[in-house]
Amino acid sequence: MATSSTEPSSQSAPGAAGQSNEPIVLAVPKGRILKELRPLLSKAGIEPEPAFDDPSARQLTFGTNIPHFSIIRVRSFDVATFVAFGAAHLGVAGNDVLMEFDYSELYAPVDLNIGHCRLSVAEPEEMIGSDDPSRWSHIRIATKYPGVTRKHFSARGVQAECIKLNGAMELAPGMGLCRRIVDLVSTGKTLKDNGLVEIEKIADVTSRLIVNRAALKTRPTEMTPWIDRFREVANAA
Numbered sequence: 676m677a678t679s680s681t682e683p684s685s686q687s688a689p690g691a692a693g694q695s696n697e698p699i700v701l702a703v704p705k706g707r708i709l710k711e712l713r714p715l716l717s718k719a720g721i722e723p724e725p726a727f728d729d730p731s732a733r734q735l736t737f738g739t740n741i742p743h744f745s746i747i748r749v750r751s752f753d754v755a756t757f758v759a760f761g762a763a764h765l766g767v768a769g770n771d772v773l774m775e776f777d778y779s780e781l782y783a784p785v786d787l788n789i790g791h792c793r794l795s796v797a798e799p800e801e802m803i804g805s806d807d808p809s810r811w812s813h814i815r816i817a818t819k820y821p822g823v824t825r826k827h828f829s830a831r832g833v834q835a836e837c838i839k840l841n842g843a844m845e846l847a848p849g850m851g852l853c854r855r856i857v858d859l860v861s862t863g864k865t866l867k868d869n870g871l872v873e874i875e876k877i878a879d880v881t882s883r884l885i886v887n888r889a890a891l892k893t894r895p896t897e898m899t900p901w902i903d904r905f906r907e908v909a910n911a912a
């Protein structure tokens with residue numbers, strides 16, 4: 676991916692010993708993943724400033740106990756974008772997000788073993804029995820993941836017309852928007868409470884440590900130890 680020379684980039688020249696004076700930025704997602712990630716940060720030796728743990732704080736960027744290492748907190752899909760464009764060097768994102776964007780600038784070396792769920796196709800309970808997925812040729816689907824959905828279905832010759840929603844996908848069939856959805860499922864409670872049944876799994880999902888490839892190439896002595904540290908912490912959990 677090309678980055679404009681006027682934009683912040685991790686591709687600035689490293690220092691004499693392979694170290695850059697540019698701070699390392701870790702992008703973390705707000706929301707549910709952060710709850711699971713927070714103890715891993717401590718185990719990796721990263722202690723953010725107190726505002727990071729204050730739910731009323733509106734701050735989005737945080738210093739840490741590590742010199743030249745800061746954290747930004749953004750929406751889960753935006754973690755991938757910040758890291759892919761080199762605005763952040765490291766990040767944490769679910770492979771649902773990574774599959775949807777498919778950024779070539781991202782390297783995902785460590786499965787953090789958090790954020791376990793799956794990306795699945797679901798439909799109303801009353802369609803089970805009469806619906807035959809092997810006969811589908813064109814289907815309409817509400818999802819936050821149009822890229823993954825189209826790719827998944829086109830691999831077996833089904834054209835998926837996707838309606839992009841950013842949340843509450845489970846409402847779509849009942850509201851007449853479409854009959855099927857593709858969404859994340861963990862306990863299955865959200866589907867059940869909305870009269871839907873999971874009919875097909877597209878992918879298992881966990882959160883990964885992601886790294887900007889250019890940063891890894893130009894600042895290996897700084898990036899590699901972080902990859903190793905997160906790997907140790909994830910394996911020990």
Ligand SMILES: Nc1ncnc2c1ncn2[C@@H]1O[C@H](COP(=O)(O)OP(=O)(O)OP(=O)(O)O)[C@@H](O)[C@H]1O
Nearest residue numbers: 705706707708750751769771772790791792859861
């Ligand atoms: N039910 C779940 N159980 C476990 N992990 C989940 C679940 N739902 C989502 N995830 C993981 O958490 C990530 C963020 O979830 P989600 O997209 O629902 O965002 P959120 O926490 O609601 O915040 P936002 O929409 O503001 O980014 C997903 O990309 C996925 O990897």
Ligand SMILES: O=P(O)(O)OC[C@H]1O[C@H](OP(=O)(O)OP(=O)(O)O)[C@H](O)[C@@H]1O
Nearest residue numbers: 842843858859860861862863864865866
């Ligand atoms: O199988 P379950 O355990 O019920 O979990 C599945 C729900 O979790 C996620 O939503 P989230 O709670 O993050 O809210 P969202 O709709 O804002 O994404 C996902 O989009 C499902 O709606």
